[in-house]
Amino acid sequence: MHPRLLCIIAFLAAFIIHSAAWAQSKTVKGKVQAEDGSPLPKASVLVKGSKAGTSSGDDGSFELAVPANATLVISAIGYSKTEVKTAATDFVTVTLQADNRSLNEVVVTALGVKREKRNLTFSSQEIKAEELLRAKESNVLNAMTGKVAGVQITSSSGTPGASSRIVVRGVTSIIGNNEALIVVDGIPINNAETGAVNSGPGSNRLIDLDPSIIESINVLKGASATALYGSAGARGVVMITTKSGAASKKPAITLSQDLSFESGIFPEIQSKYAQGDRKEINNVIYDNVYYDGETDKASSSWGPLMDTLRVNGQPVQKRNQLKDFFQTGVTSNSTISFSGSNGAGSNYFASYSYLDQKGMVPTTFLKRHSVFTKFTTKLTEKLSGTFQFNYANSRTNRMPEGYILESPIWTIYSAPVSWNPLPYLNPDGTQRVFRFSRNNPYWVLDNVYTRGTVNRFIPVITLNYAPFSWLNITERMGLDTYNEQVKYYEARGSVANINGVVVDRVNTFRQYNHDLIIDVHKQFNKFNVQLLFGNNVLSTYSQNVEGRGVGLSITGGYDNVANASTQTYSEKHYLTRKTGFYSQANIEYNHILNLALTGRYDGSSVLAKGNNFYPYGSAAAGFIFSELLGPRLSGILNFGKLRVSYATVGNDNVNAYALTTPYLSVSTTNGNTIGGISFPFQEQNGFLLNGVLGNPLLKNELVREFEAGIELKALGNRIGAEISWFNKKVTDGLIPVTISPSTGYNQTTINTARMQTRGIEVLLNANPVRAGKFNWDLVFSFTKLNNKVLALREDLTRVNVGFTQAIVGEPYGVKFGTRFARDSATGQWLINASGLPFADTQQGILGNITPDWLAGLTNNFTYGPFSLSFFFDMKKGGVTENNVDGYGYFYGTPKVTEDRDVRVVEGISIVDNKPNTVPVKGQDYWRQLSGVLESVIQDATYLKLRNVSIGYVLPSKLIEKTPLRSASLTLTGRNLWIHSPHFTGGDPETNSFGSSNGSLGMYSFSTPTARSFNISLKLGL
DSSP: OOHHHHHHHHHHHHHHHHHHHHHTOEEEEEEEEOTTSOBOTTOEEEETTSSOEEEOOTTSEEEEEEOTTOEEEEEOTTBOOEEEEOTTOSEEEEEOOBOTTSTTOEEEOGGGOEEEGGGOSSOEEEEEHHHHHHTOOSSHHHHHTTSSTTEEEEEOOSSTTOOEEEEESSOSOSSSOOSOEEEETTEEEOOOEEOOOSSSOOEEGGGGSOGGGEEEEEEEOSHHHHGGGOGGGGGOEEEEEEOOOOSOSSOEEEEEEEEEEEEEOOOOBOOSBOSEEEEEETTEEEEEEEOOSSSSOOSOBOSOBTTTOEETTEEOOOOOHHHHHOOOEEEEEEEEEEEEEEETTEEEEEEEEEEEEEOSSTTOEEEEEEEEEEEEEEOSSSEEEEEEEEEEEEEEEEOOOSSSTTOHHHHHHHOOTTOOOOSOBOTTSSBOOSSTTSOOHHHHHHHEEEEEEEEEEEEEEEEEEEEETTEEEEEEEEEEEEEEEEEEEEOTTOSSOTTOEEEEEEEEEEEEEEEEEEEEEEEETTEEEEEEEEEEEEEEEEEEEEEEEEEESOOSSOOOGGGEEEEEEEEEEEEEEEEEEEEEEEEEETTTEEEEEEEEEEEETTSOTTTSEEEEEEEEEEEOGGGGSOHHHHTTEEEEEEEEEEEEEEEOOOOTTTTSOOEEEGGGTSTTEETTEESSBTTBOOEEEOSEEOOTTOOOEEEEEEEEEEEEEETTTTEEEEEEEEEEEEEEEEEEEEOOGGGTOSEEEEEEEEEEEEEEEEEEEEEEEEETTEEEEEEEEEEEEEEEEEESBTTBOEEEETTEEEETTSOSSEEEEOOBOBOTTTOOBEEOTTSOBOBOSSOEEEEESSOSEEEEEEEEEEETTEEEEEEEEEEEOOEEEEHHHHHHHHHTOBGGGGOOSOEEOOSEETTTSSBOOOEEOHHHHHHHHHTOGGGGEEEOOEEEEEEEEEEEEOOHHHHTTSSOSEEEEEEEEEEEEEEOTTOOSSOTTOOTTOSSGGGOSEEOSOOOOEEEEEEEEEEEO
């Protein structure tokens, strides 16, 4: 028989057999659920040996035509694959078990979309709830410190509620906002620093979020991961997912109580010498003359040795000013939560917590009430909804910080050990001080304060409509609104404001967010395709109203502005809107190849017409090469993936109304006077144009980023590694520039800066020991960034950014100022004729605040009901300005100034160009150093034992006859040990003046950070 005829006959036979089989087909319905009975949407349901298949709906249901005796293959992200035969039934209930191998770990990505981590084409890192709560921090950001590769988090001070700063993969803007976008359950929320009236930090508004309601945090790092979030995503995104209800119909009640005790980590202060200075007596100048602070007052501690000091034959008591002033801080945190289910597809979670933190500075505190509810229900067969509400009320009381006259911290750090500051009043009612230009710190506690009250509401409604198994439509609406009332009071008699000051400030913030997302997902044989389309509208309004009163008539704490003889009011309000259209395509082939394409088109009201709409997007690919390995190799290397991506993101880092030049009230610019005329003049207000000229041509900054990475898991997934390398370039960066005064202005803003950041991130996971009841897990993270300012403007080489500068060819955040004059040949100090070093006539670069690298190491041990966890983190390099020493060298207060012997300063004399031989007194040496900024620029390298936790979970046998479901006791220590070999302050991690760009790299008389001990009891009912 002809071969072609044989092929035709064979084909017809196969067709007839196949048709007969399908002729006996039937429709099978079913439901896919998890072990706890909750539905699993988007589960893949395939007919084994066929291309036919479908996906489960939002309620886990599916319907599929199958041949007789078919076998269904069901799989879902994060769950083990299973097979079910359909011969004997028309309805199947499939229960999938969670895949504990972690290869199919599910994470929350942009817009709240859950994806299997193995299929991600970008870098992200997740922190689970237990890791956050283990840190025992009231601020979520502080709980994340050191745990995420590529992320740097720094606190500002130890004041209750003090702000913290989070930066992902380095800075992206010279002067604009560089902090990551915070997203809670798909809704961007405000994390601005507010509440600071006088010197010192405020609070970053994430402090309003109770850490106990968080299920997990996923940090999206690169531009390809965050492009869908629009302009704000250029700075990285912190995705916070809150807890949901349990599937059990019986309510689960959880009670927890934490109690912490905090002690300060102080700078090194000398305690050998008394108050005093040089003094001329009978035309003779004497050193080390004692001043008692009563009849003789002085700012300095250059007096005699305390051990030999006698007054009227009696030794003078040596005081520990730090120990006497600062108290042990006490923090109590009480939480109760309820969770459960009231029917199929419905669950609820509710929580209340009360945080009461008494600061180490007396009278300072943070009190926070938090209420959170979340309810998910099935509204119809195809429509489900999640309704959640978060309310927080917080009250704070804080003291001024920094080197201002009002700061009690400054006075305590520099107070002589020979002076008793109590009582703080003289018999005539005036302040009793040891020097005339500073307030008594104990007087400040009763007469100067900043009190704030915040009420914040975050309601979110999420509706999911699944008309077909392959289509899901999500509408998410959220509001973030808060009102903050701040009262600053400074009583009459203050050294800084002798007549007293009252400031009333009211901040109102409202932000509306709306997303409409269409999610199409379909499986075609070996291809799994997901298409996502959406629209976002974001509207933000803020208002600041401030009344300032000077010259108080009534004493005794009457802090109403009406008490002031002079009253001025100002008001600012801003309204910005942003709209965006976005799309994403994720294509997976045979569990081996992944392709992700995103695009977004944004419109921003803060940019100039013609520049206010701008497109950007990303392309990324992942190759899971471990799928191609043979059985022998795959038994060793369980998972391996290579990924690469390129993305561009537009960053509209422009302030509202920066395109225009607004008028300012004369009262806020020239003290009510211009040209000798006081305003109001003849009942008319006076206004001046702002000195900063608006630029109507401003456009968005542009971030371009290339990223490559590798992910590995080996030896039964007991060893894992993720390594990412990225190159990020910023163009059209915003910078302030000085312009000719002849224009009538002194400054404007332009888009000309360029900056580059390259970095490598390493995350290692290991399970070295797993034997019986004993288990040891460890996680190591490492980050190294290389940043450089490439250009500012053709005729501009540096721009001032607060306490640092951006200089072309240098990293962002350079310390620049007076430096020691040095010999060009040897680099030694040049010494003047008096035997002292001196400042160079030219200022220069003194270092940069960017660390060489960051690392963190977490160890978790468990043995039966016992657990032990400890966490080290390290920062290598980067400098800070130790302003405490900067002032202290002059006044003789740092520990190093105890060395007061006559010395010959090593260096080259400018008199004869030979080694210096002229001796100088210690007091002259240290005071000379205080005038040169280089002397207090210190390497901020540190190694911290940041957290140690010991826990015990009561065995079920001990509580089976009680109402308890579970019970645990945990002891935790924070900041138990800090090694900072080159830093003489308390904590080198501190930015004393807050979280803004301009506040970085400064350690200056802030409330010390704490070393604390915590006991925690948790009960489940």
